[in-house]
Amino acid sequence: xxxxxxxxxxxxxxxxxxxxxxxxxxxxxxxxxxxxxxxxxxxxxxxxxxxxxxxxxxxxxxxxxxxxxxxxxxxxxxxxxxxxxxxxxxxxxxxxxxxxxxxxxxxxxxxxxxxxxxxxxxxxxxxxxxxxxxxxxxxxxxxxxxxxxxxxxxxxxxxxxxxxxxxxxxxxxxxxxxxxxxxxxxxxxxxxxxxxxxxxxxxxxxxxxxxxxxxxxxxxxxxxxxxxxxxxxxxxxxxxxxxxxxxxxxxxxxxxxxxxxxxxxxxxxxxxxxxxxxxxxxxxxxxxxxxxxxxxxxxxxxxxxxxxxxxxxxxxxxxxxxxxxxxxxxxxxxxxxxxxxxxxxxxxxxxxxxxxxxxxxxxxxxxxxxxxxxxxxxxxxxxxxxxxxxxxxxxxxxxxxxxxxxxxxxxxxxxxxxxx
Numbered sequence: 578x579x580x581x582x583x584x585x586x587x588x589x590x591x592x593x594x595x596x597x598x599x600x601x602x603x604x605x606x607x608x609x610x611x612x613x614x615x616x617x618x619x620x621x622x623x624x625x626x627x628x629x630x631x632x633x634x635x636x637x638x639x640x641x642x643x644x645x646x647x648x649x650x651x652x653x654x655x656x657x658x659x660x661x662x663x664x665x666x667x668x669x670x671x672x673x674x675x676x677x678x679x680x681x682x683x684x685x686x687x688x689x690x691x692x693x694x695x696x697x698x699x700x701x702x703x704x705x706x707x708x709x710x711x712x713x714x715x716x717x718x719x720x721x722x723x724x725x726x727x728x729x730x731x732x733x734x735x736x737x738x739x740x741x742x743x744x745x746x747x748x749x750x751x752x753x754x755x756x757x758x759x760x761x762x763x764x765x766x767x768x769x770x771x772x773x774x775x776x777x778x779x780x781x782x783x784x785x786x787x788x789x790x791x792x793x794x795x796x797x798x799x800x801x802x803x804x805x806x807x808x809x810x811x812x813x814x815x816x817x818x819x820x821x822x823x824x825x826x827x828x829x830x831x832x833x834x835x836x837x838x839x840x841x842x843x844x845x846x847x848x849x850x851x852x853x854x855x856x857x858x859x860x861x862x863x864x865x866x867x868x869x870x871x872x873x874x875x876x877x878x879x880x881x882x883x884x885x886x887x888x889x890x891x892x893x894x895x896x897x898x899x900x901x902x903x904x905x906x907x908x909x910x911x912x913x914x915x916x917x918x919x920x921x922x923x924x925x926x927x928x929x930x931x932x933x934x935x936x937x938x939x940x941x942x943x944x945x946x947x948x949x950x951x952x953x954x955x956x957x958x959x960x961x962x963x964x965x966x967x968x969x970x971x972x973x974x975x976x977x978x979x980x981x982x983x984x985x986x987x988x989x990x991x992x993x994x995x996x997x
Contacts, residue, residue, distance in 0.1 A: 642695035712765030779817030785861035820900025827942035848887035889944035895931030896921035899967035907974030919965035
């Protein structure tokens with residue numbers, strides 16, 4: 578018998594009722610409002626990208642430069658130990674259009690800053706013929722790439738600037754994909770053991786409206802055994818996990834997650850959380866632990882009592898995507914114990930929020946305190962100047978920020994290390 582997810586209709590409160598309900602804050606264990614404490618909205622700001630010579634704003638003592646521009650649609654960046662940077666370019670329209678998913682239209686670039694001035698003078702097409710590449714990792718002499726529908730690898734050596742098209746791609750596993758899917762990107766990170774990859778796949782729908790069958794293996798972090806190509810669910814119920822990184826003190830996997838829409842400005846908050854094997858984070862039937870989504874009337878796959886509560890709320894509909902821990906930066910010491918999160922920016926709330934990179938302090942391996950602004954200046958009235966998507970720490974201790982809407986990679990560096 579086919580099991581179908583049913584979403585019950587809920588009635589939004591009046592404007593007077595909504596105004597009387599306080600909004601929650603970001604951080605651990607946030608106070609969550611009721612459904613429709615504010616009416617659901619759709620807000621699409623106009624983009625006015627930074628002009629040449631203009632940059633976002635970083636804290637005092639840090640310097641921002643445009644590391645590279647002109648990709649069309651740069652979605653992710655992975656710095657290499659020798660200082661080179663890999664950039665995944667896809668057929669996406671970062672201003673809101675749909676991705677072109679034909680095999681062969683996308684590629685991975687390699688960037689190199691030859692003179693150390695904070696700008697990549699050299700760019701080459703490292704690998705072409707791909708379909709919506711996003712996640713990238715180098716393990717034991719091979720470059721692994723997560724495309725929209727598969728994980729592939731190819732031999733790669735540090736310093737190499739191009740992989741000939743005659744070199745065949747090894748297909749390790751096929752990934753779920755569907756026509757009209759809501760989340761198209763597939764991130765991956767290499768496990769510290771060198772034997773596994775973690776692959777993040779978002780849901781095909783916002784809140785399960787398309788049934789369970791289309792969501793098979795989705796809204797999950799999957800674990801891929803590189804040798805056997807065995808793929809299994811590591812953690813489930815994560816609506817759209819994108820950024821992934823290992824906390825340096827504990828070695829624990831953390832992820833940044835986009836939550837569901839249509840319930841008001843502050844429901845459900847996007848979040849940053851540690852992830853353990855076998856955990857279920859509730860999507861689509863629950864959120865933030867045992868808070869039941871009243872629209873879900875089918876029998877949940879697990880009990881509410883067993884749903885994992887995320888560690889740290891990042892704000893409703895801020896589109897938390899990129900994640901990088903600050904341990905390897907050359908920034909002031911306080912930034913080396915915490916995480917940098919790229920918030921791509923809201924379209925599902927009454928006022929613009931996100932469109933920035935924030936810093937989340939850590940203590941004893943856990944997120945604590947309050948969200949702190951780090952890279953700002955992307956909101957200008959009713960316009961936005963860009964949309965941060967990914968963050969990564971470079972070999973020289975700087976922070977790279979992928980701004981897909983602005984079509985630029987920003988580099989944030991310690992101004993004291995400026996050699997020019």
